[in-house]
Structure formats: structure tokens, C-alpha cells
Amino acid sequence: MDIQGAALVGLCYIPVLYFAYSAFATDPVTAAAGLVILAMSAYILLETMSHGSVSSSNKAVFITGCDSGFGYSLAERLDELGFKVFAACLFHDGDGAKALRERCSNRLHIVQLNVSSDQQVQEALTFVRENLGDSDLWAVVNNAGIGMFGELEWVKIEDLQKVMDVNAVGPVRIIKAFLPLLRKSKENPRIVNVNSVAGRFTLACGVPYSMSKHACIAFTDGLRRELKKFNIDVVSVEPTLYKTPLGNPDTLKKNSEQQWEQLSTDVKSDYGQGYFDALCKVLPARFQAMASDNVDAVIATLVTAVTIIKPKRRYIPRLTASFRVWILEKLPYSIQDRLLVAFQPKVAVAWAKGRET
């Protein structure tokens, strides 16, 4: 909330304060009631103010992974709200970067950034430092990420290393570079990490992605505790599944085919062609069926995480999703094990069929 907003809210409380004041002049019971009203209105005033938004003036936000999906829309939205946006793109001449240049104000800068490259991270930092002008770096949003799905036994170690490097080490690389600049901010700055519910629960056939998001949540929680001494807030945003390029059905199918191709004959015969064919159908179909179209809900949550005066530690976009997650968290492991196999085909593997005969 900006200063005018706070003043307006304050004005609305004048009648309440007057009532509380007049209560003191009468009997003790009315005075006690007056005191309660006074305390409650002070509480509501503080709550209202902390739920308001910061002013965007002279504030810059650095966002990774703005070529598409959540990062792209968040960059656009924060630009509309008047922030100076540094939209880091994996391809600074790609379609996403071009569209952002065309659609946004000249406050928005495109920055070339592969979060796996130490050199590009340093170059991005230099670019931000040189183009901040009279703005402070208010927030860093670690959004860049890649998906990696399929049977864990089929995933190549280098592919697992890649997903860990982009999704888990990438945000650490960014934060280690940007912290000194964040600390220079006149107001208490913040870090927003786009994690995932997959960082709390691990779906069968989603293990590499979940491993990386579990690591990123550990990073988020630890960082928040360590940065409290610098008054830097660290926020975790944990969406469920949404329809973005990350879960593109064709890419999911292609990845499964590539994983299958490089397996040894032994492993292939243990799973069987039937199981592979079923996985190629089930994985993209279930992903699409479970993913929500309501990407705007995620963007609204990300905007809240970046702009609210007093952010929560953890956000799960959409009330229904956070309720489902809350229920899942309470269930015993035996039931979680039965539920978290949605990406896996129900077809028996060839090895099991062999045992039956």
C-alpha cells in the first residue's frame, strides 16, 4: 500500500477511534468495550496495511525464464504495474523476448541468461547494475525451470544432472550473484522462488523434476532463515499443474521415446513394448487432464508475492488447489503411495507377466 492508501485507510478509522474515546468518558463496561474496539481496529488497520501493495516507483524486479509461461506473463504484468522489469530470457532474440519488447514499456529490459552459465549470470548482474538508474533492486524471481518426466530407470544421468542444474543450482547461482545488489535496496527487498507442489510430493514418473524442486524448497527455507538478519524476505510459490510449454504433450512423448531408445535390450524386455506404448499415451494425457488452464491464478499469486507489503512464506495458487494439497499432506504414506502414481500406466510390465506364467 502506498502512503496515500495508508492515509485513506487511517481516515476511515477516525469514527471508530472517536467511538472508543467517548467510551472512556462513561461507565467501566462501556470503557472496556471501547478498549476492545480500539484494539481490534488497530489490529485490522495493521493487517490491512500489511496486505496492501508496495509502490512500484523506483523499484526493479529481475525475473528468470521470461521466454514463455509464467515468467513471460509475470514480466508483462509487473511492467504494467510500473516496476522496472529485467526480463531474463534463455534466448534474448527468441519469440518471447521479441514479444515482450513489442508489448511492454521502455522500462522493461531483456537480459540474455542461461541460469546454468556462471558467465551469463555475471554478465546479467553487470547489465542490471548498469541499467538500474535511480531504481533499487527490489525483487529477484527465480522462475526459470525445465521439466523432466518418465521412469527414473530410463532417465540418463546427464539429463538428471541438467534438471538439477537448471532448477536447483540455477537459483542458487543467481542468488549468490545478486545478493550484494539486493542488500543495497533502501526498502526490505525479497526473493521469490517459483517452486512446485512437486517439491513436496513425488509422483511416480516425475522423480527427476521432483528431486530438483525438493532441493529448491530446501534452498528457499534455509535461505529465508539465513537472510532474516538482512531483512530480506524469501518466498516460495508452489503451483500445482498448469498448461504451459513445460508440460507440452508432444515434448513429453518425445522425451519418453528418446529415453526408451537408449535403454539396453535387457531393460527394454523387463518393461516390455506394451508398457512403453502405454506410458507414451498415459503420461502426456494425464498431465494435460490434471493441468489447469487457469495460468492467470498463478500470475496473480506471483504478483502478490512480489508486491504485497508483508509476504507469506509459502503460496499455493488457487484455494481449491491449496485445500487438496493440505488434505494430501495429512494422509498416511500408504494412501499417498496409491494416489501419487497418476502419471504411470496401469499396464503390467513384461517382467511381472513373465513371473505369472
Ligand SMILES: NC(=O)c1ccc[n+]([C@@H]2O[C@H](COP(=O)([O-])OP(=O)(O)OC[C@H]3O[C@@H](n4cnc5c(N)ncnc54)[C@H](OP(=O)(O)O)[C@@H]3O)[C@@H](O)[C@H]2O)c1
Ligand atoms: N507449468 C506447471 O505446471 C508448473 C507447476 C509448478 C511449477 N512450475 C515452475 O514454474 C516455472 C516456470 O515454468 P512454466 O510452467 O512457465 O514453463 P515454461 O514456459 O517452460 O517456462 C520456463 C522458462 O524457463 C526458461 N529456461 C529453460 N531453461 C533455462 C535455462 N537453462 N536458463 C534460463 N532459462 C531457462 C524457458 O526458456 P525456453 O522457453 O526458451 O525454453 C522458459 O522461458 C518453472 O520453474 C517450473 O518448474 C511449473
